[in-house]
Amino acid sequence: MESEAIQEDLQNLDVELKDVQGQISALIEHQDRLYERKSELKTLLKALAASGSPVASSGGSSAIENWSETFEWDSRADDVRFNVFGISKYRANQKEIINAIMTGRDVLVIMAAGGGKSLCYQLPAMLRGGTTLVVSPLLSLIQDQVMGLAALGISAYMLTSTSGKENEKFVYKALEKGEDDLKILYVTPEKVSKSKRFMSKLEKCHNAGRLSLISIDEAHCCSQWGHDFRPDYKNLSILKTQFPKVPMVALTATATQKVQNDLIEMLHIPKCVKFVSSVNRPNLFYSVREKSAVGKLVVDEIAEFIRESYSNNESGIVYCFSRKECEQIAGDLRERGISADYYHADMDANMREKVHMRWSKNKLQVIVGTVAFGMGINKPDVRFVIHHSLSKSMETYYQESGRAGRDGLPSECILFFRSADVPRQSSMVFYEYSGLQNLYDIVRYCQSKTKCRRSAFFRHFGEPSQDCNGMCDNCALSSEVKEVDVSDLSKLVVSMVQETQAKDQRVTMLQLGDKLRNKHKDLKRRISAHTIFDKRLCNNGTIGQPIVARKKDNQNGNL
Numbered sequence: 143m144e145s146e147a148i149q150e151d152l153q154n155l156d157v158e159l160k161d162v163q164g165q166i167s168a169l170i171e172h173q174d175r176l177y178e179r180k181s182e183l184k185t186l187l188k189a190l191a192a193s194g195s196p197v198a199s200s201g202g203s204s205a206i207e208n209w210s211e212t213f214e215w216d217s218r219a220d221d222v223r224f225n226v227f228g229i230s231k232y233r234a235n236q237k238e239i240i241n242a243i244m245t246g247r248d249v250l251v252i253m254a255a256g257g258g259k260s261l262c263y264q265l266p267a268m269l270r271g272g273t274t275l276v277v278s279p280l281l282s283l284i285q286d287q288v289m290g291l292a293a294l295g296i297s298a299y300m301l302t303s304t305s306g307k308e309n310e311k312f313v314y315k316a317l318e319k320g321e322d323d324l325k326i327l328y329v330t331p332e333k334v335s336k337s338k339r340f341m342s343k344l345e346k347c348h349n350a351g352r353l354s355l356i357s358i359d360e361a362h363c364c365s366q367w368g369h370d371f372r373p374d375y376k377n378l379s380i381l382k383t384q385f386p387k388v389p390m391v392a393l394t395a396t397a398t399q400k401v402q403n404d405l406i407e408m409l410h411i412p413k414c415v416k417f418v419s420s421v422n423r424p425n426l427f428y429s430v431r432e433k434s435a436v437g438k439l440v441v442d443e444i445a446e447f448i449r450e451s452y453s454n455n456e457s458g459i460v461y462c463f464s465r466k467e468c469e470q471i472a473g474d475l476r477e478r479g480i481s482a483d484y485y486h487a488d489m490d491a492n493m494r495e496k497v498h499m500r501w502s503k504n505k506l507q508v509i510v511g512t513v514a515f516g517m518g519i520n521k522p523d524v525r526f527v528i529h530h531s532l533s534k535s536m537e538t539y540y541q542e543s544g545r546a547g548r549d550g551l552p553s554e555c556i557l558f559f560r561s562a563d564v565p566r567q568s569s570m571v572f573y574e575y576s577g578l579q580n581l582y583d584i585v586r587y588c589q590s591k592t593k594c595r596r597s598a599f600f601r602h603f604g605e606p607s608q609d610c611n612g613m614c615d616n617c618a619l620s621s622e623v624k625e626v627d628v629s630d631l632s633k634l635v636v637s638m639v640q641e642t643q644a645k646d647q648r649v650t651m652l653q654l655g656d657k658l659r660n661k662h663k664d665l666k667r668r669i670s671a672h673t674i675f676d677k678r679l680c681n682n683g684t685i686g687q688p689i690v691a692r693k694k695d696n697q698n699g700n701l
């Protein structure tokens with residue numbers, strides 16, 4: 143055989159081997175997904191078998207137990223609700239959750255932001271006597287809660303890394319001796335996992351029959367599948383192991399089925415009653431805007447939106463990808479007459495606190511933050527949340543945008559999307575569990591020009607769809623979508639990528655675009671026929687999106 147022919151054979155074999163390798167990777171990925179699903183179903187089956195009843199879902203308790211019926215503590219509960227908390231009537235699921243806790247059951251609560259989760263454990267804490275332990279992830283959250291409860295005349299304390307000696311002494315004595323009134327004690331998860339002294343005092347409190355309830359706030363932090371995993375939350379299983387008879391309530395605003403299963407397993411509460419409220423936030427208007435490649439134009443658009451829609455200093459948040467971007471955009475907004483300041487993890491705690499306080503007291507209209515501006519934001523009247531860049535997942539976006547409108551009044555969530563932002567995020571999430579899969583979910587959300595934005599959340603959280611009532615851009619504005627066949631162009635791109643790979647070269651999206659244009663003159667002719675495609679290919683490096691023309695250009699929808 144001639145050497146040329148051998149070379150050719152070798153090359154062909156290489157191509158075939160690469161193809162086989164591709165198929166193997168795809169199969170392994172598929173196998174992983176099947177294993178994952180299998181373990182999800184097994185956990186669910188275990189939980190069902192253990193509770194002996196179907197798991198309660200949207201709006202209620204299990205089929206057998208009726209948590210809405212009359213209980214002996216009803217009138218006492220009504221009295222405390224009204225006279226201590228000043229709340230005239232329960233919101234959806236609150237009464238049922240309180241009843242389940244009062245009967246001594248472990249409970250898992252999934253209730254949207256602003257739904258009223260705190261009352262669900264604070265009211266039983268008042269009714270049950272003894273001390274309720276609350277584990278909460280953030281100092282600021284704990285401080286807010288303790289201050290709020292103190293204002294209501296409830297004896298609430300906290301033990302955190304910042305607690306003074308006197309406070310610590312009081313709490314330990316109250317736990318050990320039970321002489322002083324200690325109704326609700328807030329701690330960070332580190333206290334449980336790292337302080338032997340604290341755990342020994344808690345044990346004494348329990349042995350004296352005074353530990354009446356354990357509440358795990360922001361419980362999604364237990365799960366690596368959740369969006370805010372905290373390693374110390376993993377060790378909270380010790381609470382159920384040491385105090386198996388004390389009821390535990392775990393609360394979170396969001397948890398997919400996978401996260402719920404994980405929580406139940408990690409906190410050792412297989413027989414818990416589950417209350418899952420809808421993720422729907424009917425007062426939020428969701429929209430996605432095309433983000434210009436010119437940074438200045440994006441800020442112009444944001445500033446104009448704020449000026450026109452919220453001229454009375456109504457509060458808002460602008461989320462950015464990086465710290466540098468936060469500082470830049472806060473400055474740009476100020477230049478355009480908007481009262482804005484930045485917030486990110488690189489600032490010292492005092493500075494962050496100052497900015498947060500100014501914003502909370504309406505002395506600053508807009509906080510421009512990274513994801514560090516997250517849990518612990520309790521401001522109820524945030525009227526708009528703007529994402530200058532896309533979030534890393536649907537769950538993160540739901541949480542971040544959900545900081546708008548906790549008071550139930552109409553509010554807006556706008557995401558500025560351009561394909562060029564995707565690679566920035568993908569390099570960040572690459573090593574996270576299902577990181578890329580999660581990212582592509584939100585990219586699909588952004589790219590959709592016709593599907594209801596709200597229904598994307600329902601799908602993501604495995605909930606039946608509900609009416610959007612025109613509260614998203616795709617439902618409110620009729621779009622005319624023109625489908626364009628880009629198969630030939632796609633094939634061209636794939637062959638270019640394969641060629642690059644075969645030669646073991648590295649190219650950026652932008653270089654690939656240039657290469658394509660140079661190599662295939664014909665492509666240019668087609669590209670110029672599709673200007674939008676051209677713009678995306680050149681500026682953003684992504685290909686093949688449908689070209690869309692809006693009939694009506696009212697980006698603010700009907701709010």
Ligand SMILES: Nc1ncnc2c1ncn2[C@@H]1O[C@H](COP(=O)(O)OP(=O)(O)OP(=O)(O)O)[C@@H](O)[C@H]1O
Pocket residue numbers: 229230231232233236253254255256257258259260261395522548
């Ligand atoms: N039944 C009720 N009626 C009126 N207001 C209520 C009721 N229950 C709770 N609230 C109020 O709703 C607001 C939000 O409650 P809470 O802070 O408990 O929400 P949450 O579910 O913990 O939200 P997040 O997940 O965002 O922290 C609070 O101001 C609270 O006082």
